[in-house]
């Protein structure tokens with residue numbers, strides 16, 4: 001029986017894929033074998049010793065201490081692309097709300113009624129305060145052309161926008177998803193100097209913290225509208241507030257409110273709603289659960305953010321799964337111990353990622369506990385699991 005602790009509300013559509021005969025799942029499990037999480041902060045969480053994996057139902061993993069997980073042999077998964085459409089749709093809403101002052105206009109209409117005015121008599125005169133430009137024929141800059149950025153860039157073309165994209169680490173898959181009419185630039189300043197609207201879709205890491213600072217904003221066009229549904233920490237709030245004050249930035253639409261931002265004019269702050277659609281919550285939960293099950297039951301790794309992708313069809317009678325440091329002669333050391341005991345290796349897969357590597361070995365006979373202990377005791381081996 002595996003114990004899975006949930007943090008946040010994970011869609012039952014995903015949780016129902018966990019057979020109750022095999023899995024105990026709740027938010028109060030202790031000594032858990034695995035965690036299912038959305039945005040809950042696990043940075044200071046004291047992981048139980050037997051924790052094998054964390055599956056993040058979503059894209060961003062800045063709430064999980066990845067280095068600590070790798071050192072402890074905990075595999076961290078995310079669900080690439082599973083919520084991208086939900087975010088894309090909210091970005092469209094953000095661009096429109098950042099243009100005409102829809103929010104201000106709706107509030108004004110309510111205030112008229114609340115103060116006893118017949119609103120029909122004041123609409124035509126009052127509306128001038130909420131005027132704003134169209135998206136058609138304007139230029140959109142998309143920073144980060146991954147799962148979300150590529151969808152946003154493509155749909156903006158169909159709104160008649162001219163689209164510039166910047167992504168120094170653009171994957172081949174992501175590049176293939178991009179419409180050929182999108183101008184992909186190598187220098188972000190090319191995007192800054194042209195864009196009337198800028199939307200950012202990158203991960204928050206120590207490299208991207210406050211990437212949108214006073215210098216970046218200064219390189220943008222006066223009157224730019226900036227949309228941030230990525231993470232609050234990517235934007236330097238001081239610089240953004242100063243730019244809003246002078247009108248250099250005409251509107252800042254963010255999914256990451258804080259009390260300073262919410263009090264400032266021309267800020268539209270939403271309560272982290274980007275992935276909050278039933279479709280996206282279900283997609284993420286299903287993907288997070290399926291990947292977790294495949295790891296727990298078969299040792300296969302798909303969509304991990306800290307270990308390599310390694311999957312192998314089951315063969316033999318017993319499977320060894322080893323997380324180890326990426327150093328020379330590991331495979332030789334492991335197979336020497338197995339062959340010394342006369343255990344034949346039916347199939348083996350091994351891949352490395354940075355400082356770490358993962359090996360799956362299917363054996364023709366059950367491995368004796370003594371051999372497992374010896375393999376576990378090898379220098380640079382972090383975790384060994386036996387799956388029958």
Ligand SMILES: NC(=O)c1ccc[n+]([C@@H]2O[C@H](COP(=O)([O-])OP(=O)(O)OC[C@H]3O[C@@H](n4cnc5c(N)ncnc54)[C@H](O)[C@@H]3O)[C@@H](O)[C@H]2O)c1
Nearest residue numbers: 059060144145146147148167169201202203229230274275
């Ligand atoms: N508001 C929400 O609810 C919500 C929902 C989903 C994702 N997000 C945020 O959006 C981020 C992106 O999600 P995704 O699914 O598109 O991820 P993704 O991995 O598919 O795409 C990220 C892209 O950013 C690029 N990139 C990295 N550093 C960059 C840099 N310095 N400049 C330009 N590009 C850079 C990468 O090459 C990659 O193509 C997530 O990390 C998360 O923080 C927010």
Ligand SMILES: O=C(O)CC[C@@H](O)C(=O)O
Nearest residue numbers: 038039058059060275276
């Ligand atoms: O779980 C959520 O609601 C938000 C997830 C989102 O921020 C992500 O990074 O995928």
